[in-house]
Amino acid sequence: MKASIVVVNYNGGDEVVRDLGALRRCAPEAEYEIVLVDNASPDGSGEAAARAIPSIRLIGQEQNRGFAAGVNRGLTEAQGEVIVILNPDAVPREGALDALVEAAATEPDLGVLGGVIVSPAGNVDACSARPFPRLNDILWEGCFLPKRRPPAYHRLVSGGERSPIRVDVISGAAMALRRDALDRVGPMNEEYFLYDEDIEWCERSHRVGLGVAVVPTASFVHRQGSSTRRDETLPFTARMLADFQFFVEHRGVAAPSVRWRWIFRQRFRQLFYRIDAVLGPPQRRERARARTAIYARLARRVARLRWSTTPHGQNAHPGRLEELSGIGPAVR
Numbered sequence: 001m002k003a004s005i006v007v008v009n010y011n012g013g014d015e016v017v018r019d020l021g022a023l024r025r026c027a028p029e030a031e032y033e034i035v036l037v038d039n040a041s042p043d044g045s046g047e048a049a050a051r052a053i054p055s056i057r058l059i060g061q062e063q064n065r066g067f068a069a070g071v072n073r074g075l076t077e078a079q080g081e082v083i084v085i086l087n088p089d090a091v092p093r094e095g096a097l098d099a100l101v102e103a104a105a106t107e108p109d110l111g112v113l114g115g116v117i118v119s120p121a122g123n124v125d126a127c128s129a130r131p132f133p134r135l136n137d138i139l140w141e142g143c144f145l146p147k148r149r150p151p152a153y154h155r156l157v158s159g160g161e162r163s164p165i166r167v168d169v170i171s172g173a174a175m176a177l178r179r180d181a182l183d184r185v186g187p188m189n190e191e192y193f194l195y196d197e198d199i200e201w202c203e204r205s206h207r208v209g210l211g212v213a214v215v216p217t218a219s220f221v222h223r224q225g226s227s228t229r230r231d232e233t234l235p236f237t238a239r240m241l242a243d244f245q246f247f248v249e250h251r252g253v254a255a256p257s258v259r260w261r262w263i264f265r266q267r268f269r270q271l272f273y274r275i276d277a278v279l280g281p282p283q284r285r286e287r288a289r290a291r292t293a294i295y296a297r298l299a300r301r302v303a304r305l306r307w308s309t310t311p312h313g314q315n316a317h318p319g320r321l322e323e324l325s326g327i328g329p330a331v332r
Contacts, residue, residue, distance in 0.1 A: 003032040003101045004080030008070035009088050010038070012045040016088045017052045023086070024053065028097040033057060037074045039064040065314060066193035066238075067172070075187055081105070081179050090117070090173040090220040100218040103164050104176040111181040111210025112202055114170025115218040116156055125222065129153040129214050130169040133199060135247055135257065142265030144272075156216055164213035168206075172198030174220040177205075184208045191249070191309075193317040194235060196242035200250060233294050237318035240298065244307050245316040255307035266299035301325040 005023070009016050023034070037059045038046025050058040059077050061070065071085055082104045084097065096115060104113050117125040129152040141147060152167040175198070177185065185205045188197050202212045240262050247253040270292055277288035304325040309315045 001030055001082065001101075001105060002080040003028055003030050003082045003084060003097075004074075004078030005032060005034045005084045005086060005097070006037065006071060006074030006078055007034065007086050007088050008037045008039060008067055008074065009041060009046050009049070010064055010070075011041045011043045012049070012088050013043055014045075014048075016045045017049050019088050019091055020049050020053055020056065022091045024055075026092040026094055026097060028101050030098075030101055032097075033079060035059060035074050035077050037061065037070045037077075039066070039070045065190065066197075066317065068188035068192050068197040069190045069314075071197075072187040072190060075182065082176060083179065083182065084176045085172075085174075086220070087173040087222065090115075090222045092174075093118075093219040093221065096174075096218040096220055100174070100176045100215050103213070103215045103218070104178055104181075107164060107213070109211055110164060110166075110213050111177055111185050111205035111208070112170060112212050113164060113176045114167075114212075114214045115174030115176075115220045116214060116216060117171045117173050117222045118219050120221055120223060124153070124157050125171070126153060127171040127173070129156055129165065129167040130171075130199075132168045132203070133196075133246070135251075135253060135261065138243060138258070138261040138265055142261075142268055152214065156214065159216075161216040164215050166211050166213045168212065169199050169202045170212055170214050171222075172201075173222050174218070181205070181210055184210060191245055191313065191315045192242050193314060194238035194242065196239075196246045196316070200246060203250075232291065233297075234318050236294060236298060237321055238316065240302065241316040241318065241320065244305075248307055249309060249315070259302060259305060259307070262302050263299055266295045266302060270295035270299060 034056045036049055036056050039061045040063050046058055050056050059073055082101050100115055117128045126147045126149055131148050131150045152165045155161055155165055185208060189200050205212050244258050247258050248255050273288045273292040277285050277292055280288055301321055
């Protein structure tokens, strides 16, 4: 059995070379290939990774159409019977890829399987086992309240489990599925640019009668991506528009219901970071001021936003915020 490991990169810098090297050191025992899809990174990190690790198969995209589009390109190029999809900064612990590949290959009732995402400190991330999202999660999480955690998450934290644990949604940072499951579930929805595409994919897996599960013995250390650390406006905008795409187009929620929740979220965080910029520790104040400006700008734009879709277009691309709100550039 051959496994394909698909990694999507955008502006990974020197870190992507280091992380892919760590990936090779923890490679599965089965025959495998690494397919690196580079989403037109201007920093040349895709080519740098291919030079450093010649065994990697580099697939260059002409433009950055987001994570889902990059994954789909990798799916078409992958030759394995089991396909593993990894963020470049999701580094497997020893045995993680073997466990994930084996579970995908031997559990015919499961479609999408996920790894356990842990912080560099070893704490299990709540994204590893998630419930289906609710509309009011926009408000709940916007006020920095703790995320809802299903029983599966607590089973992961308590340890001792070895068999796959069924959940609603797993993390998009480390996923796997068989070729026949992909044929039933279909590719990712490219109308998402960043965020929520993994949720929609998991819902589709459930809908076609294939379960979704997290594999307790497959742990991946995940740190925040370098491209999102450099420019927070893009991920904040992408997350908001992904929620419009998911709740309006996928769940049939009226767009104004999503809009007012996001306005509240942006205004609350604007106030929070404004206070932090004055009263918080000195080392946090510069970042707090930057976030205050970002949330103020996004709040103004989402207040003007009138959600509309472009058939077969990339509706959740951050660049659409300018088009939909009609004021100023959304993403620089």
